[in-house]
Amino acid sequence: MTSQSEPEDGQLSAIVNERRQLINLAYRLLGSLADAEDVLQETYARWYALSREQQDAIESPGAWMSKVASRICLNMLTSARARRESYVGEWVPEPLPEALPEPAEWIIDPADRVTLDESVNMAFLVVLESMTPAERVAFVLHDVFRYSFAEVAEIVGRTPAACRQLASSARRRIRTVRAPATPATHQARIVRDFKQAWEAKDINALISLLDPDVTAISDGGGLVSTVLHPIEGAEKIMRSLILLQGRLRDLTLLERTVNGQPGLIAQEDGVTVSVYAFEVAGDRxxxxxxxxxxxxxxPWTTGPRIPGSPTR
Known part of the structure; x- marks a missing residue:
């Protein structure tokens, strides 16, 4: 005879196991790990607010939670546009300390879709920021997480045909700015050369590593002194670095994985004070x-953490 608690324990385990999927989904939709964790808490709160009978009537709790989380993200994206208009300086997606290991079956996808690894890199997330909330949700759910357009339509509140158009529009944005893939080992070498030239104050070497039309964007959130607008052009960036030499003198640069790609962090007395992500094209x-x-x-000052693991 099966005890009554066994199905409850099994259901609880299934719900807890959805944590990683929900964090992965919400981070890509919002570009913020902190916001993604808020979405996770709200999703769980809504699940536990259901009666036992309502929970039992849900055929797939995981699918239910993903749908709820996606709707919460859509609402947050709509309100975030207004918040970011008043944000002091540039808004850059929250950097992740390391790549997100995923179940292998998630990474196998058709040629017209992106992999989860690609969808977490900084360049990709920045393009997502240029999309409307509906475009972003439709694209991420369909092209990254493989939801059908019928499922996307339920979340976005539009017809499947309209969601197909949203994803298509988002895809065009991605293609417009998508750079040719650069092997990670090559990216790592360029970033390492940049670090060494920076530490050696070798201006000529730094300029040789920067594309003439390079753009640097700094996000300080208005809480620390920062550059409020993007700096465009290798020469302007070098002038800014020279002006900052005094402030950067006591910092230690370390090579780290940032959003799944080679990057750098700057530490002061062992505390991470800056994170740098790069887009490399060719040798520049x-x-x-x-x-x-x-x-x-x-996440960088409290130690690396895999999104989806307990936070408290």
Missing amino acids: IKRIWAVRNPDKLR
Whole structure:
């Protein structure tokens, strides 16, 4: 005879196991690990607010939670647009300390879709920021997480045909800015050369590593001194670095994986104060994202953590 608690324990285990999937989904939809964790808490709160009978009537709790989390993300994206308009300086997605290991079956996808590894890199997330909330949700759910357009329609509140158009529009945005893939080993070498040239104050070597049209974007959240607008062009970036030499003198640069790709962090007395992500094209750095907002550096100052693992 099966005890009554066994199905309850099994259901609880299944719900807890959805944590990683929900964090992965929400982070890509929002570009913020902190917001993704808020979505996770709200999703669980809504699940436990259901009666036992309502929970039992749900055929797939995991699918239910993913749908709820996606709707919460859509609402948050809509309100985030207004918040980011008043954000002091540039807003850059929250950097992740390491790549997200995924179940192998998630990574196998058709040629017209992106992999989860690609969808977490900084360049990709920045393009997602340019999309409307509906475009972003439709694209991420369909092209990254493989939801059918019928499922996306239930979440976005539009017809499947309209969601197909949203994803198609988002896909065009991605293609417009998508750079040719650069092997990770090659990226790592370029980033390492940049670090060594920076430490050696070798201006000529630094300039040789920067694309003439390179863009640097800094996100300090208005809480720390930062550059409020993007800096465009290798010469302007070098002038900015020279002006910052005094402030950077006591920092230690370390090579780290940032959003699944080679990057750098700057530490002061062992505490991470900046995270740098790069977009490399060929042998040159095309974009640099510098995150100095303390709120976005908490995962880096408290130690690496795999999103989906307990936070408290």
